[in-house]
Structure formats: C-alpha cells, structure tokens
Amino acid sequence: MFFPFMFGVMFGDIGHGGILLVVALLLVKNYETLKKDPALGVLLKVRFLFLLMGICAFYCGFVYNDFMSLTFNLFGSCFKEVIL
Numbered sequence: 001m002f003f004p005f006m007f008g009v010m011f012g013d014i015g016h017g018g019i020l021l022v023v024a025l026l027l028v029k030n031y032e033t034l035k036k037d038p039a040l041g042v043l044l045k046v047r048f049l050f051l052l053m054g055i056c057a058f059y060c061g062f063v064y065n066d067f068m069s070l071t072f073n074l075f076g077s078c079f080k081e082v083i084l
Contacts, residue, residue, distance in 0.1 A: 004049065008056025015068035017057030024050035 011017065027034065027047040034040050065072050 001052070004052035004056045007053045008058075008060040011053075011057045012060030012064045013066050013069065014058060014061035014072065017054055017059075017061050019054075020050060021054030021058050024048075024054045027051075 008017070024047060027044060028051055031044060031047065035044055061067065062074075065074055
C-alpha cells in the first residue's frame with residue numbers, strides 16, 4: 001500500500017492519473033475476457049496495483065491542482081496583494 005501512495009505523491013496529476021485509473025478499471029472490469037490472452041498475463045496480475053496507483057495519482061493531482069502539467073486553480077489563493 002505504500003508504493004501506490006508514494007507513486008501518487010511523485011506523479012500527482014489529474015490527467016495522467018485519470019488515464020491510468022481508466023486503464024486499470026478496464027483491466028479489472030474485463031478480467032474474465034482478457035485472461036484468455038496469454039500476452040496479457042503479467043499485466044493482469046498487477047491490475048489492482050495499477051488501480052491503486054491511478055487512484056493515488058488522481059487524488060494527489062487534485063490536491064496539487066495539476067492537470068496535464070498545467071495549473072488547475074480549483075481552490076483559489078489565500079494570498080492577497082498588498083499595495084504599499
């Protein structure tokens with residue numbers, strides 16, 4: 001559980017985390033049909049790890065206000081401009 005969280009802290013981005021989350025959800029949802037393909041064997045074994053990595057990256061990107069490496073100002077700023 002520690003690795004997906006640290007991955008999310010390092011990789012925190014709403015866009016990239018969302019893509020990883022959608023791919024992992026597709027792997028989890030379509031497991032029964034995908035397990036027939038031997039080329040996807042290793043990828044299907046780590047599908048829940050990818051899911052947790054996507055969730056953590058999406059969440060940390062939301063906290064960082066970062067979408068595809070662009071600032072996504074959701075919460076506003078607490079700084080006020082002081083004119084002297």
